[in-house]
Amino acid sequence: xxxxxxxxxxxxxxxxxxxxxxxxxxxxxxxxxxxxxxxxxxxxxxxxxxxxxxxxxxxxxxxxxxxxxxxxxxxxxxxxxxxxxxxxxxxxxxxxxxxxxxxxxxxxxxxxxxxxxxxxxxxxxxxxxxxxxxxxxxxxxxxxxxxxxxxxxxxxxxxxxxxxxxxxxxxxxxxxxxxxxxxxxxxxxxxxxxxxxxxxxxxxxxxxxxxxxxxxxxxxxxxxxxxxxxxxxxxxxxxxxxxxxxxxxxxxxxxxxxxxxxxxxxxxxxxxxxxxxxxxxxxxxxxxxxxxxxxxxxxxxxxxxxxxxxxxxxxxxxxxxxxxxxxxxxxxxxxxxxxxxxxxxxxxxxxxxxxxxxxxxxxxxxxxxxxxxxxxxxxxxxxxxxxxxxxxxxxxxxxxxxxxxxxxxxxxxxxxxxxxxxxxxxxxxxxxxxxxxxxxxxxxxxxxxxxxxxxxxxxxxxxxxxxxxxxxxxxxxxxxxxxxxxxxxxxxxxxxxxxxxxxxxxxxxxxxxxxxxxxxxxxxxxxxxxxxxxxxxxxxxxxxxxxxxxxxxxxxxxxxxxxxxxxxxxxxxxxxxxxxxxxxxxxxxxxxxxxxxxxxxxxxxxxxxxxxxxxxxxxxxxxxxxxxxxxxxxxxxxxxxxxxxxxxxxxxxxxxxxxxxxxxxxxxxxxxxxxxxxxxxxxxxxxxxxxxxxxxxxxxxxxxxxxxxxxxxxxxxxxxxxxxxxxxxxxxxxxxxxxxxxxxxxxxxxxxxxxxxxxxxxxxxxxxxxxxxxxxxxxxxxxxxxxxxxxxxxxxxxxxxxxxxxxxxxxxxxxxxxxxxxxxxxxxxxxxxxxxxxxxxxxxxxxxxxxxxxxxxxxxxxxxxxxxxxxxxxxxxxxxxxxxxxxxxxxxxxxxxxxxxxxxxxxxxxxxxxxxxxxxxxxxxxxxxxx
Numbered sequence: 042x043x044x045x046x047x048x049x050x051x052x053x054x055x056x057x058x059x060x061x062x063x064x065x066x067x068x069x070x071x072x073x074x075x076x077x078x079x080x081x082x083x084x085x086x087x088x089x090x091x092x093x094x095x096x097x098x099x100x101x102x103x104x105x106x107x108x109x110x111x112x113x114x115x116x117x118x119x120x121x122x123x124x125x126x127x128x129x130x131x132x133x134x135x136x137x138x139x140x141x142x143x144x145x146x147x148x149x150x151x152x153x154x155x156x157x158x159x160x161x162x163x164x165x166x167x168x169x170x171x172x173x174x175x176x177x178x179x180x181x182x183x184x185x186x187x188x189x190x191x192x193x194x195x196x197x198x199x200x201x202x203x204x205x206x207x208x209x210x211x212x213x214x215x216x217x218x219x220x221x222x223x224x225x226x227x228x229x230x231x232x233x234x235x236x237x238x239x240x241x242x243x244x245x246x247x248x249x250x251x252x253x254x255x256x257x258x259x260x261x262x263x264x265x266x267x268x269x270x271x272x273x274x275x276x277x278x279x280x281x282x283x284x285x286x287x288x289x290x291x292x293x294x295x296x297x298x299x300x301x302x303x304x305x306x307x308x309x310x311x312x313x314x315x316x317x318x319x320x321x322x323x324x325x326x327x328x329x330x331x332x333x334x335x336x337x338x339x340x341x342x343x344x345x346x347x348x349x350x351x352x353x354x355x356x357x358x359x360x361x362x363x364x365x366x367x368x369x370x371x372x373x374x375x376x377x378x379x380x381x382x383x384x385x386x387x388x389x390x391x392x393x394x395x396x397x398x399x400x401x402x403x404x405x406x407x408x409x410x411x412x413x414x415x416x417x418x419x420x421x422x423x424x425x426x427x428x429x430x431x432x433x434x435x436x437x438x439x440x441x442x443x444x445x446x447x448x449x450x451x452x453x454x455x456x457x458x459x460x461x462x463x464x465x466x467x468x469x470x471x472x473x474x475x476x477x478x479x480x481x482x483x484x485x486x487x488x489x490x491x492x493x494x495x496x497x498x499x500x501x502x503x504x505x506x507x508x509x510x511x512x513x514x515x516x517x518x519x520x521x522x523x524x525x526x527x528x529x530x531x532x533x534x535x536x537x538x539x540x541x542x543x544x545x546x547x548x549x550x551x552x553x554x555x556x557x558x559x560x561x562x563x564x565x566x567x568x569x570x571x572x573x574x575x576x577x578x579x580x581x582x583x584x585x586x587x588x589x590x591x592x593x594x595x596x597x598x599x600x601x602x603x604x605x606x607x608x609x610x611x612x613x614x615x616x617x618x619x620x621x622x623x624x625x626x627x628x629x630x631x632x633x634x635x636x637x638x639x640x641x642x643x644x645x646x647x648x649x650x651x652x653x654x655x656x657x658x659x660x661x662x663x664x665x666x667x668x669x670x671x672x673x674x675x676x677x678x679x680x681x682x683x684x685x686x687x688x689x690x691x692x693x694x695x696x697x698x699x700x701x702x703x704x705x706x707x708x709x710x711x712x713x714x715x716x717x718x719x720x721x722x723x724x725x726x727x728x729x730x731x732x733x734x735x736x737x738x739x740x741x742x743x744x745x746x747x748x749x750x751x752x753x754x755x756x757x758x759x760x761x762x763x764x765x766x767x768x769x770x771x772x773x774x775x776x777x778x779x780x781x782x783x784x785x786x787x788x789x790x791x792x793x794x795x796x797x798x799x800x801x802x803x804x805x806x807x808x809x810x811x812x813x814x815x816x817x818x819x820x821x822x823x824x825x826x827x828x829x830x831x832x833x834x835x836x837x838x839x840x841x842x843x844x845x846x847x848x849x850x851x852x853x854x855x856x857x858x859x860x861x862x863x864x865x866x867x868x869x870x871x872x873x874x875x876x877x878x879x880x881x882x883x884x885x886x887x888x889x890x891x892x893x894x895x896x897x898x899x900x901x902x903x904x905x906x907x908x909x910x911x912x913x914x915x916x917x918x919x920x921x922x923x924x925x926x927x928x929x930x931x932x933x934x935x936x937x938x939x940x941x942x943x944x945x946x947x948x949x950x951x952x953x954x955x956x957x958x959x960x961x962x963x964x965x966x967x968x969x970x971x972x
Contacts, residue, residue: 369404482504591625813827875920
């Protein structure tokens with residue numbers, strides 16, 4: 042066996058001693074290096090790491106001899122002193138960083154560990170207490186660095202060191218103080234790591250460590266109070282009541298220690314200090330009761346504080362606590378007394394009484410507005426009040442919300458207009474507060490304006506002007522204020538005041554808004570000329586935008602000021618051709634203008650001008666671009682077409698045929714623009730064309746002057762276009778049978794009538810006859826229409842006996858073929874045919890006339906008495922008889938007898954001609970006897 046393998050206790054002890062000395066030498070070397078570095082800067086981290094490694098190895102070699110323990114003790118104190126020097130140097134230089142502070146704490150922690158290895162060294166008094174103090178101080182460093190796990194570790198190690206000591210046997214005050222401080226520190230760390238149960242337990246344990254001095258009681262009371270304040274600050278959520286109860290319990294503990302400390306106090310200074318702490322705790326207790334809504338308890342606490350035998354507490358918060366408690370109890374009178382009492386106390390901080398005013402107003406609401414104002418104004422004369430406080434009070438009173446807003450606004454208006462309050466904002470230092478006050482008043486005024494309370498808003502806006510400096514920089518802001526005041530008085534219909542304000546605004550900042558507000562004033566005054574002049578003024582402003590014209594039109598329409606609306610819309614229309622970006626589509630403006638013009642009679646010419654302009658713009662821009670696309674565009678086109686048609690028919694009914702012709706011609710153009718024109722639109726185009734020509738013809742008769750050649754050519758063009766469409770309609774390709782029966786017949790007739798008239802002006806007799814024959818052969822032809830054509834053709838400047846004869850014969854055939862003939866019309870046609878034949882045939886072709894009489898006779902045969910018009914029957918009988926006079930005188934007896942017999946035969950079927958028939962019979966008999 043080799044010597045190295047022998048493991049006797051002696052050999053192990055020998056080697057152990059060698060290791061101890063070697064490690065101690067290494068530690069001493071490290072301490073020397075740290076001492077060297079500590080002169081200028083903290084030691085390198087490498088030294089700290091080496092020290093930690095040596096310390097770990099050394100702890101594994103315990104136990105040690107007393108001499109080695111003593112060496113360890115000395116090295117530990119040397120190292121601690123180095124740490125103190127490093128800390129002092131860093132404090133002087135103010136250059137300690139978080140990292141450096143952590144390194145120092147770690148070095149101290151190693152020092153405390155080193156000392157704890159030699160804890161039981163002989164010859165040093167209270168070694169456990171000294172070692173524990175190292176851990177306590179190191180733990181405090183870690184606590185301040187918020188390294189609570191390391192702090193707790195140090196405090197627990199220190200507690201272990203002193204736990205075996207008999208506290209009662211410790212007589213040194215410093216040592217007993219260390220035990221208390223250690224426990225309190227450990228309690229604070231437990232609180233920080235969210236272990237309140239342990240923290241409070243440690244505080245309660247600290248009671249056994251008190252030495253009975255006032256200072257100890259104060260320390261414990263302060264800690265209870267600190268934990269109570271933390272619990273109070275956590276008052277939120279579902280755990281609110283639990284936190285308040287815990288806070289109250291902790292504060293009561295603090296109060297109990299204050300009472301004991303006051304009894305233990307020996308000097309006047311100690312009594313003053315402990316009494317101040319007691320009052321502070323009582324104030325916190327009162328605050329907790331207030332949060333728990335235990336208002337009676339709050340009042341009791343305040344009374345105890347005020348009635349204290351030591352002179353009473355005069356802390357400013359007492360008035361606030363008492364006032365809030367009285368408010369909670371609903372005793373507003375006592376609350377107001379507390380609030381007004383603050384005015385007398387010059388020592389109350391501004392923030393305290395502002396908070397009190399806030400609390401009082403929150404509870405009293407509108408009823409407290411006057412009190413809040415009175416308190417504030419009272420404070421102005423007794424203590425320094427800042428502009429910021431005035432802003433906060435005004436903001437609080439105005440921001441109450443709910444009912445009574447008008448009352449609050451009035452109170453604030455009185456408050457902010459007080460000369461003393463205004464004077465608070467004069468200095469340059471109050472510029473921000475002045476801006477804030479203006480914003481508070483302005484915003485509240487705006488809210489009231491939106492709710493249409495123009496009186497209140499005007500008052501607030503007016504008071505806000507007090508907080509705008511009269512300088513160049515704020516000129517625009519003042520102008521804005523005058524403009525909004527103008528709006529308020531417009532809403533109140535106080536037009537003269539509104540005019541005054543807008544005049545002031547215009548002096549400061551002339552712009553389009555001022556011009557527009559003046560326009561509104563003129564509208565309200567029903568001064569249409571003034572309003573129209575302002576429209577022109579708006580367009581000359583440098584900041585003019587077309588939107589203002591759109592607004593002007595809306596305002597004018599709302600005020601039923603149609604001339605002004607027309608002026609606004611007309612001015613807008615003039616801007617579209619300039620290429621400016623417009624807020625409204627051009628077609629919308631035109632449609633609105635037409636609608637406005639339509640609301641008053643006598644504007645037909647202006648409406649026509651606008652509609653023509655719309656059609657022109659549609660032609661220039663393209664229908665899709667002007668009217669819009671798809672369904673929207675179709676509706677717009679249709680609207681203009683229908684409007685033109687309606688005006689055409691209305692002016693026609695009013696016998697203004699010249700305008701009617703133009704409207705209807707325009708209607709045909711608009712109907713033609715309707716996309717996807719259906720059968721109905723095609724009929725409307727044709728109808729508009731035909732009726733336009735009809736109105737042209739009627740206009741000629743009305744003004745009794747011949748139609749100019751240009752108009753005749755225009756009529757021909759329109760009728761040609763209508764004729765082409767009618768061919769499609771008559772063939773049934775464009776309309777259904779129902780439309781042919783209802784729309785086409787009348788349309789065909791008017792077309793035929795107009796075409797006949799125009800062709801007559803061109804002396805185209807053949808075309809006239811062809812047109813009428815075409816109509817007679819169509820499905821649209823009715824005997825009544827042919828009757829009218831025949832009558833028209835038989836007279837007047839465009840008479841055509843061929844057309845008349847054809848039309849009358851056709852309609853006569855139709856009348857007679859009817860199951861129930863209209864003999865009134867039959868008689869009329871017969872008379873007309875006889876008249877035409879008599880005029881154009883004369884005596885040379887008498888047979889035609891004779892045949893007409895015979896036809897009339899045959900018609901009358903078989904009719905009931907009076908069925909054929911009696912007067913017409915008499916006319917036929919008498920005229921036929923009278924036609925015999927000339928032949929008889931000329932000796933043409935047979936010809937005369939022929940006419941006499943026809944007249945006599947007709948007379949037989951006419952009631953009331955009995956006398957005539959007897960005479961006729963006698964004449965005929967005599968004529969027979971003679972010849």
